[in-house]
Amino acid sequence: MGRLTRPEGLAVGERVRFDGQIRLVLAVSGRAVTLSDMDGTPRPVPPAMLFADDDFEVVDSSGRMPRPPVSLLETLPQATLEKALWWEGHILEVLSGLPPDAGAGTELKPQYGPSRSLTARERAKAVELTAAGHRVSASTVANYRRRYETSGVMGLVDHRPVRKTPKYGTVNDVVVAAMSQAISEATDASTRTGTFLLWRTEQILKAASEDREVKLPSRRTLYRLLDKLTAGTHTTGSATTRRSRAHGATAPFGELPAFAPGEVMQIDSTPLDVLVRLDDGVAGTVELTGMIDVATRTVTAAVLRPTTKAVDASVLLARTVTPELMRPGWVDALRMSRSVLPHRRLLTLDERLEHAAARPVIVPEMIVCDHGKAFMSRNFLASCRFLQIDLQPAHKGSPFEKGHIEKTLASVGTLFTQFLPGFTGRTTEHRGRHLDKQPLWSLPELQELLDEWIVAKWQNREHDGLRDPTAPGRMFTPNEKYATLVEACGYVPVALAGDDYVELLPSLWRVVNDYGIKIKRRTYDSPALTGLRRQHSGIQAKKGLWEVHHDPYDISRIWVRDHRAGSGWIEATWKHLHRVPVPFGELAWDHVAQGLPQATEEEIADAVAALLAKAHAGPDQPAGKKRTARDKRVAARTRATSTPAPAEPTPTEADPSGQDSEPLAEVIPLGLFDPFEDPWRRV
Structure with missing residues (x-):
């Protein structure tokens, strides 16, 4: 009797190897372990006999060999793969008695019959291979058999020809650590080249290894190491992307699902690529702060300020939850009653919607923002608590977590800002000359222009992110998506009352x-x-x-x-x-409520073209006509002569008729002194 091998536990349903065969445990008691047999009759075996069997072991409950990973087998050298498949054939013959290529009706070899133990079959295979010219011991066959039962064909592979080299080759670990430190220091610094990083690596090594000298590899090896360590970090690329990768969230990327208006909204600020005429008459840049609803891509509010402050974020929130009323000069086609929005149903909830423009009123449930001072201020947090809004700051350095508002604010520059006078472009490389000499819009005028463009263009523009899941070929506009979700989820917006808005x-x-x-x-x-x-x-x-x-x-x-x-x-x-002049042209909607007058696509296209032409011309300018230097001089003289003229002189005694014998010289009156006027402006 062989050695006694007692397992830690034996349960019904497990598979064990006994007497050269894989058998199922049917019952376990103190006197006997009942096993399945090939003839179908259960076989009770005393535990002492079971554990003393040379072949006894508890195998995997599945009783199957693992499926070979075909994709990994294709990466092996041909000789290595052929040797693994050669061993697989012999191991299968040891386990089942027949080689894998045996034909139908092939009889089992006596030395591999089921009556012989697994150890005896392994010895027989070793003798057979040695006689064929392959010096193999029984322990080697047993080792290959166990590896095959554990890992399949990959367990039979000789990994020496395909052994992986170290990640950084033969470079000293001290050099790798020094270069990693240099790359880490460059995360929040200005972008530098690889030459500086190699120099910084040498300085770190000298400071850390004063007592012993570390031999540096060749320059080419160092550059290869730098490429490996900086892969995907943008160390020598964009500083913004580098900081975002380094300080951003480490969890898997994802986004909050939004199935109803207001469920998830995003807010952000960005500089607007256009010059405006500020209150003091100086040309300057402004910041655009906007809020977007993720489910409908509706821009609920967008405001312009020289610098975004906490109070501006609160005002933006107030505008989001209140109706956008029609303004003087806006044509009737901009009313909510003529849009695809469910105006009649909402009118019963809020009478103010009778004079509202076609922009949905959406009350946020959650607002995603960054860690800007304007959004983390006490004023904005108090406004969110007052409206019972969940404020969810994104991870620092993770702009992708509010990618919808980031993309929307960038689209404003592409679709709207580039048509304005004073457009600066994305960077100084794209900037033109003498932009401050153009007829720039003032901040209130540009705000009015932006509000109308959002209502007229953005809310009626098909959005790629608003496709129908059942018909991906169709895209919705923000107003259409809002109306669809209201029908689907029964969303009822409760707009902010007038007194609450003022507060x-x-x-x-x-x-x-x-x-x-x-x-x-x-x-x-x-x-x-x-x-x-x-x-x-x-x-x-x-x-x-x-x-x-x-x-x-x-x-x-x-x-x-x-x-x-x-x-x-x-x-x-x-x-x-x-x-106050009205700086807008006539616009219309392409989707209107049933039974109301409809605006054609040609009409809205003409209206948008008129709006962009007027915006491009600047304030107080006819669309398509640019003021020349002569026009400016004429306008300046007209303003000068518009002052009250002095009283006519009384006739003198020398000329009783009051008429001079000589013609009077032409008098050009001077204008009034304006302390706020630019003294360097040429008329």
């Missing part, structure tokens, strides 16, 4: 004078302010001033809190609002 706006403290309230050289007044003029507000901490809320992106009106009457608001309008 989110930034506040100022001003005196209510006889003429009204002055903010940045603009005067606002209302008959309802009569009882507040030159009166103390009752707020001692503010020295009797009155609380005024204003929308930085809408200068047409302000709101004054009536502290004496409680928390009510008094709306005051700009005195010169009627003198």
